[in-house]
Structure formats: C-alpha cells, structure tokens
Amino acid sequence: MQDTYLDKIYDAPDQEAKQNIYAEWSKSYDAELTSSGYATPARCAKALHQVATDFGMPVLDLGCGTGLSGEALKAEGFTTIDGLDPSAEMLAEAKAKGVYRNVEVMDTNAPLPAGYAAIAAIGVVGSGAAPLSLLDEIIAALIPGAKTVFSFNDHTLEDPAYAAHVQRYIDDGVVRELFREHGPHLPAEGIGATVYVLEKT
Numbered sequence: 207m208q209d210t211y212l213d214k215i216y217d218a219p220d221q222e223a224k225q226n227i228y229a230e231w232s233k234s235y236d237a238e239l240t241s242s243g244y245a246t247p248a249r250c251a252k253a254l255h256q257v258a259t260d261f262g263m264p265v266l267d268l269g270c271g272t273g274l275s276g277e278a279l280k281a282e283g284f285t286t287i288d289g290l291d292p293s294a295e296m297l298a299e300a301k302a303k304g305v306y307r308n309v310e311v312m313d314t315n316a317p318l319p320a321g322y323a324a325i326a327a328i329g330v331v332g333s334g335a336a337p338l339s340l341l342d343e344i345i346a347a348l349i350p351g352a353k354t355v356f357s358f359n360d361h362t363l364e365d366p367a368y369a370a371h372v373q374r375y376i377d378d379g380v381v382r383e384l385f386r387e388h389g390p391h392l393p394a395e396g397i398g399a400t401v402y403v404l405e406k407t
C-alpha cells in the first residue's frame with residue numbers, strides 16, 4: 207500500500223523534508239484530513255470561544271496551513287483572523303478560503319508579530335510540524351491577558367518533554383491554564399490530541 211502524506215509527515219527526518227511534504231500535500235491536504243475526521247481545529251476553536259469575551263479581537267492563526275484552522279475559528283465567531291505559514295503552497299489554499307483578514311508567508315527566523323490578543327497553533331507544534339521552541343516564541347510574543355490555543359497530538363505526547371514544558375510555564379506563573387483536554391485528533395487513524403488554552407499573566 208502507498209504511504210499517505212500523513213504517514214510521510216510523521217516520518218519526515220527534518221524541517222526541510224517536512225516543508226517539501228507540505229508543498230506537495232497542499233492540494234490534497236483538506237481531503238485527506240477531512241476523511242480522517244480531523245477534529246482538532248473545531249476543538250481548539252471551541253476551547254478559545256469558551257474563554258473569549260471579544261470575538262473581534264485579532265487572532266493569529268500561526269501555521270494556518272490550508273486554512274482549516276481559520277475556518278474553524280470563523281465558525282466559532284472570531285471575525286479578525288490573520289494566517290501565517292512558512293509554506294507558500296499551503297498558504298495559497300488558505301487565502302482562497304476567504305476567512306482571513308491577511309495571510310503572509312512566515313520567515314521562521316524572524317520574530318513572531320506582536321499585538322495579537324490570541325495566537326492559535328492548531329496541529330502545529332510537535333511531530334509532523336514545528337519544533338517545541340515555537341511554543342517559547344508564542345509565549346514570549348503574548349502580552350499580559352493575551353491567550354494561546356494549541357494542540358499536541360499523540361505522536362508528540364509520546365515525548366514527555368512537550369507536556370512537561372507547558373507545565374513548567376504554568377508552575378512558574380508565566381501563564382495561567384484556562385483549558386486542557388485530551389480528545390480526538392484524527393479519529394479514523396485512532397490518534398488523539400491534547401488541546402490547551404493558556405493566558406499570559
């Protein structure tokens with residue numbers, strides 16, 4: 207049987223290989239993820255909705271990919287969403303969905319943009335995408351009271367360093383945990399994910 211892109215992305219050896227896979231995958235990503243029941247965007251968007259008071263606040267959809275995460279945020283009532291992703295090919299699909307105020311190709315060596323009331327990193331940090339250091343960048347970019355919603359899938363959670371890293375930020379009082387729940391990620395593949403919402407103190 208031929209490997210799916212999902213198989214390929216979890217096995218990719220480094221960032222360059224992952225970016226090449228995302229470039230090739232951009233046209234069929236939505237169909238493959240949707241057929242696997244991709245649940246994390248809706249779970250993250252609902253979690254952010256639960257703690258939000260201003261639905262017009264600027265939300266950065268970091269690692270927005272083809273825009274499935276932006277669509278989920280929009281469906282939960284958020285109206286001002288910007289998309290950022292290092293893959294121009296994935297981003298072209300996101301732009302076509304028409305749910306973003308702006309979309310921009312991300313320079314992963316540049317600092318994250320400041321001034322967002324919330325930063326979403328949905329299916330972005332960990333196995334198959336960005337390194338754990340992206341979470342440090344997100345937390346550093348938040349001003350007090352701003353929030354981040356993100357997910358770690360089960361492949362990522364196999365490495366205890368990810369959950370421990372989040373816990374350290376909470377224990378040190380840098381962020382307050384507003385939401386944490388393990389649930390479905392790609393149910394057809396039997397993969398779950400933990401969704402977190404943290405607020406900068």
Ligand SMILES: C[S@@+](CC[C@H](N)C(=O)[O-])C[C@H]1O[C@@H](n2cnc3c(N)ncnc32)[C@H](O)[C@@H]1O
Pocket residue numbers: 228247268269270271272273274275290291292293296312314327328329330334335336337340
């Ligand atoms: C699994 S996709 C998730 C896309 C979208 N958020 C969704 O829920 O469908 C992971 C995305 O992370 C992006 N990515 C990879 N490395 C990244 C990095 N260092 N910073 C931000 N995004 C990154 C990839 O280009 C890809 O579009």
